[in-house]
Amino acid sequence: MSSTRGGGLPPRAGGGRGRSAETPSARRSAGASGGGGGNGRRPAGKKKKSGAKRFWTFFLVLLLLLVVGAGVYLGWMYQKSQSIGTGGEPAKPASTQPIAMVLLGTDFREETDSHLTDVVMVAAMNPKTDTATVVSLPRDTRIELEGYKVRKVNAYYPAFLAQEKKGEGEAKAAMQRMLSKYFDIPIDYVTVVNFQSLRDIVDALGGIEVDVMMDMCYKDTADGTDINLKKGPQKLDGKNALDYVRYRKTNCNPPTGPSDDFSRNQRQQQVIGAIMDKVQTFNALTKSGSLIDAVADNTDTDLENKQILNLVKTYWDIPKENISYPKVTGQWRSPFVYINDGELSAAKQALKDELAGNHRSSSAESGQ
Template identity: 40%
Template sequence: MWKKAVKYTAIILLVVIVGTGAYAGYLYSKADHMLDDMTVKNTNSNSIKDEKPKDLKPMTILLAGIDHREKTGSMNSDVLMAITLNPKMKSATVVSIPRDLQLTPDDLQHRKANYYFPHFYLKDEQTAFENTKKVFEEVVGLPIEHMVTVDFQGFEEIVDELGGLDINVDMDMRYVDTWDGTNIDLKQGMQHLDGKKTLDFVRYRKSNRGTEPSSDGARNERQQQVLGELLGKLASVNGVSKFGSLMEIMGKHVKTDLSPGEMKDFIQTYLGISTQNIRFIHLDGEWESPYIVVKPEDIEAAQQALKHELNKTPESEAAAKAAEDAKQSQNQLTGSDEEPGSGTAGTNG
């Protein structure tokens, strides 16, 4: 149930971390202790610094959505995403990693991707972030500077604190799992959803009570709808007035190895990032029990997309656009955009 749809929850929480411009002054004057609550104290990591970085460079972050529920004792990292952020371009590339992807790290058991963070966390909370990042660097083909974890209860609380969201539910949704307490029951149409129902809306994937299952395309549309509504709420007068309580919620449910100083700089740099500047890539594969098998060329393409994001500059993007425009103009002049068989070959004159 949590394989893909839950990634939307993690993305939404990342947007909350990024914030909006109205929050910047508050952050620098009053939010130090809240940011400190989010910071994982790792004495073995060089990433924790008290001073504010002079210039935030492009970086890669591992984002893990944690299905941490007291009822089941679960702590699975069922959402795993590698995110490259480019401060000059105010853009990002997000690669979702299947939780059932088999990883084969040296000197460790070969397991599913969602095994490693809980494994490291239960052994030693202080080194869990660093050890998890090392494992996933082999997947993304890049150094991973930082890690962020979020849990689903935090998402529910944030939506509730903002007074809920007005959502156009695209289909009837019904799914029940008595073991973990899941009870999704939504009707099609425009309605006001609280945090629990909003989480149900973005995580719905399959049904066991007679409703239709969801497609990937429909889930993508839900993600965009919820992101837009949430950003609108955050930017409103009501959202700004509740920033303190929102930060307190995140202090309990969001953890990162960014220091408070780095977090301030991170928020300052990425203020106002548009969801239109976020590219989403899904590493889909075939199910070969008990793993998801992704084609090597798809993994390589995702790695190249992440690297491209890191290296983008306004100059390189302008040059690429100019080259593409020139290519299209040349195609129009030469008629190379004609359909096959529409040329003059084979005519009798």
């Protein structure tokens, strides 16, 4: 991602960030103070990824890193960035050590007070190889884990929140322990982002251009939902963008077509891609403040402020070819998705390999 577009992220001081193949550690050292040009970096894999496949990785990068990165560019914006994250020193600086984190995307709305996690993603990142591996679980994944009640994966966070309210421990920490055990890796951080963040960010950007896939109509007076979208290219504000990614079924007359979870994922990817396109061209001087406010108001993370800045400096221009997405699918047998054991085992190993510095490209994982 270019650092010179539209007043976005700051150029790095000094020379280029290019790296030789013989001295990876020296390359990282030089890269920390190198120039904004990322073309000197050798991608980990040759297969070109679509914008859709970058979805949840860059959701995290967009909300927590790129936006905060604008704060590094402006002194006063740096102060605003302190509203995201916690104080203290990171035990494992992301600029020098590999880390793993969980991103939870919740459907929280004040009207319903629901905290189901429609997105459950684990990302492992390694600064020595300048690579990342991202694993997403379908929200209805059946989790059977020793010491835990059998649930859909999206139901654990609300259950842990209920325990937190009773004084039985923090929900994020409980998710960290549970998913560390499930994936058999040490997870360092958990970040929770609610849907309102998507709405606020789109509005802060002045809307996004989206080619709506189909007509959509659904109304619910209980929570104020009023989805009414027509197929075709159009500019969506925050409310309509959120409606677009949430739509599942219709209750209108005449009815519109239904949408399964796979189609919802595609639309979510489409919207985040549109946000990324807009962010890459926005003026940091006029937009960064409102973007950071949108993130801070709707994000709950245990990342330290300094760790967020470490992540910015280390990964904000990571080539998309250096991010792998092990496939995890399954079969739907109501009410659960039963994950393919072979794919899950491969995904777990890919996360372990990433943390160990043995990144596997998506093309290698697929045998291409």
